[in-house]
Amino acid sequence: MNPGETLGIVGESGSGKSMTALSILNLVPEPGRISGGKILFKNRDVVTMTSGDLLEYRGGDVAMIFQDPMTSLNPVLRVGFQIEEAMRAHSRFDKRQAKARVIPLLERVRIPSPKQRARDFPFQFSGGMRQRAMIAMGLANEPSLLIADEPTTALDVTVQAQILELLKELNRELGTAIILISHNVAVISSLCTRVMVMYAGRVVESGPTRQVFDHPEHPYTWSLLRSVPRVDERRHERLISIQGMPPDLARLPTGCTFHPRCQFKVERCLREEPPLVEVAADQEARCWVLMRNVSKESQAVRT
Amino acid sequence: MKQQLEIVPSQRVGPLVSVTDVYKHFPTGGGFGRGAVVKAVDGVTFEIAAGETLGLVGESGCGKSTLGRVIMQLQPATAGSIKFEGRELTKMRGNELRQVRQRMQIIFQDPYASLNPRMAIGDIVAEPLKNFGLGNKREREKRVQQVMKVVGLNPNFTNRYPHEFSGGQRQRIGIARALVLTPSLIVADEPISALDVSIQAQIVNLLEDLQTEYKLTYLFIAHDLSVVRHVSDRVAVMYLGKIVEVANSREVYDNPLHPYTKVLLSSIPYTDPVLEARRKPILLKGEIPSPINPPKGCRFHTRCPIAQFPICGEVEPPLEKKADGHVAACHFPGKL
Numbered sequence A: 001m002n003p004g005e006t007l008g009i010v011g012e013s014g015s016g017k018s019m020t021a022l023s024i025l026n027l028v029p030e031p032g033r034i035s036g037g038k039i040l041f042k043n044r045d046v047v048t049m050t051s052g053d054l055l056e057y058r059g060g061d062v063a064m065i066f067q068d069p070m071t072s073l074n075p076v077l078r079v080g081f082q083i084e085e086a087m088r089a090h091s092r093f094d095k096r097q098a099k100a101r102v103i104p105l106l107e108r109v110r111i112p113s114p115k116q117r118a119r120d121f122p123f124q125f126s127g128g129m130r131q132r133a134m135i136a137m138g139l140a141n142e143p144s145l146l147i148a149d150e151p152t153t154a155l156d157v158t159v160q161a162q163i164l165e166l167l168k169e170l171n172r173e174l175g176t177a178i179i180l181i182s183h184n185v186a187v188i189s190s191l192c193t194r195v196m197v198m199y200a201g202r203v204v205e206s207g208p209t210r211q212v213f214d215h216p217e218h219p220y221t222w223s224l225l226r227s228v229p230r231v232d233e234r235r236h237e238r239l240i241s242i243q244g245m246p247p248d249l250a251r252l253p254t255g256c257t258f259h260p261r262c263q264f265k266v267e268r269c270l271r272e273e274p275p276l277v278e279v280a281a282d283q284e285a286r287c288w289v290l291m292r293n294v295s296k297e298s299q300a301v302r303t
Numbered sequence B: 001m002k003q004q005l006e007i008v009p010s011q012r013v014g015p016l017v018s019v020t021d022v023y024k025h026f027p028t029g030g031g032f033g034r035g036a037v038v039k040a041v042d043g044v045t046f047e048i049a050a051g052e053t054l055g056l057v058g059e060s061g062c063g064k065s066t067l068g069r070v071i072m073q074l075q076p077a078t079a080g081s082i083k084f085e086g087r088e089l090t091k092m093r094g095n096e097l098r099q100v101r102q103r104m105q106i107i108f109q110d111p112y113a114s115l116n117p118r119m120a121i122g123d124i125v126a127e128p129l130k131n132f133g134l135g136n137k138r139e140r141e142k143r144v145q146q147v148m149k150v151v152g153l154n155p156n157f158t159n160r161y162p163h164e165f166s167g168g169q170r171q172r173i174g175i176a177r178a179l180v181l182t183p184s185l186i187v188a189d190e191p192i193s194a195l196d197v198s199i200q201a202q203i204v205n206l207l208e209d210l211q212t213e214y215k216l217t218y219l220f221i222a223h224d225l226s227v228v229r230h231v232s233d234r235v236a237v238m239y240l241g242k243i244v245e246v247a248n249s250r251e252v253y254d255n256p257l258h259p260y261t262k263v264l265l266s267s268i269p270y271t272d273p274v275l276e277a278r279r280k281p282i283l284l285k286g287e288i289p290s291p292i293n294p295p296k297g298c299r300f301h302t303r304c305p306i307a308q309f310p311i312c313g314e315v316e317p318p319l320e321k322k323a324d325g326h327v328a329a330c331h332f333p334g335k336l
Helices: A017-024 A049-058 A081-088 A097-110 A127-139 A157-174 A183-190 A209-214 A218-228 A267-271 A296-300 B066-072 B094-103 B121-131 B139-149 B169-181 B195-213 B225-231 B251-253 B259-267 B272-280
Strands: A007-012 A062-065 A145-149 A177-182 A194-199 A204-207 A277-280 A283-285 B015-030 B037-049 B053-057 B077-086 B102-107 B185-189 B217-222 B234-239 B244-250 B320-323 B324-326
Touching: A007 A017, A007 A183, A017 A177, A049 B066, A049 B169, A062 A127, A062 B077, A081 A097, A127 A145, A127 A157, A127 B139, A145 A157, A157 A177, A157 B259, A177 A183, A183 A209, A183 B094, A183 B272, A194 A218, A204 A209, A204 A218, A209 B272, A218 B195, A218 B324, A283 B066, B015 B320, B037 B066, B037 B217, B037 B244, B053 B066, B066 B077, B066 B102, B066 B185, B066 B195, B066 B217, B094 B102, B102 B169, B121 B139, B121 B169, B169 B195, B185 B251, B217 B225, B225 B251, B234 B251, B234 B259, B244 B251, B244 B259
Parallel strands: A007 A177, A007 A194, A062 A145, A145 A177, B053 B217, B053 B234, B102 B185, B185 B217
Antiparallel strands: A194 A204, A204 A283, A277 A283, B015 B037, B015 B077, B234 B244, B244 B324, B320 B324
């Protein structure tokens, strides 16, 4: 990921998108662990970082916001104090600076009358305002990366629109890179220039959002895009439903993990797992077949 | 899917459901009439024609679920009339109401919370039959297996318990339970919003198939406007206890007349990145007002981008016909 970039990670529950995000923070919950690989942040490996460095890195270089802001805010502390605390936990701002930054941060995330609101408790905030407060807290130490895990899933559409606009604005004006995790392809399309599609713990396709959504090559991406009704649909088309269920991660199918649900599989998919290979400029997919090789007629067979 | 269920389609010519000026107020605290009143549903009128799907959309707290439950008579209406198959429900009591309930069923959002974890799914699905004393044990078993097949569940799984099933399958169990009697109306309250994306499509397709097969009428309650557009013949939009617009679903999306509908539509991101880049969301100011003390005049005036004063702040706009089959409650329809 490049500085200032916006990346979307899309997948269903259990596809590993949240674990990917937690790994970036080296926060994989016990008994899980990062069993292999490297996570480089500005050329430093997060996996082997000392716990002291990790404390500065988490919340300092990389901040994360979650789906339900109520569970991430302390209910008995004033919102302003919690934002200040986020800065005090790190060494970028001294006590005075931290205090002085609270109100401008609340203003930055467009919380009305920030001075009074800083003295409120989380329960006095609406869902949308809590998420704004979380974003303010995330931005407090001027991180270069903000990870947002389903930040709008619990919110109403009009509030979702406000939060998405806010994230776009912050990315544009502060240059904060954003990883947005969502099961909603339209939300990804709204914010992210690049997208990564995950299935059963692996990336099955990635590339520029526009390209991937216009010309998905992996059958999972293809069906996912067609399984959601579109608000701009001109005539009633039956939705493509992906048969079956996501696999049990403890007992993954052989070969391509998507093959039991794939309507375009060939014999090879049952035996051999396809590698993630470049299928177009900048676009990678993990599939032996690729949608470009599937005739229009077989694509039209609705399931 | 043919042979199995003999659901009697409603032979009615008129509307299957007529809701006229229905109110549902909840007293809060205080006691002895001193407490405040939450006006969850505050004067709502609409009809559902036999065989159609009426989508009911709105944001959380707008009263859409309460309205669904009031129509089902799971909660009594505070005032107003609800007619189902031509008969007034609000005056019915005891056995009479029980009999009518065979013809109206509800599907809930959370398939984890709405199934008793200690009952085998065969018993869950058979319970409505038992409740109404229909058939003997053998007949009931047969019927349960039929219905399970219809909703795409393995009929040999009747002895299993809810925890053995995935979310999508549990929702199918909930649908089987609703279908096992012979309903003409099914109220589906956010039936897919707790499910994974790829499973949502399975349930939407199942509900559509069942409707075609058994001429069911749906009241489809959801916050997701794209799903509502997809399944509904007509759409009703609710804001703060009131219906602000009703029209056929194409019309609502192509030509929204109420500014709130327009705001809702502009808020939904498109999957297509090209269209999405062109979308200009209309962002609402402020928070949704409390249903305890809704704004005077038009309820939306405090957040409406085109409100004009004094009229919008003082005169409540009636829900009236603005075009063929298109009603809206706004002083300046189509101006946003």
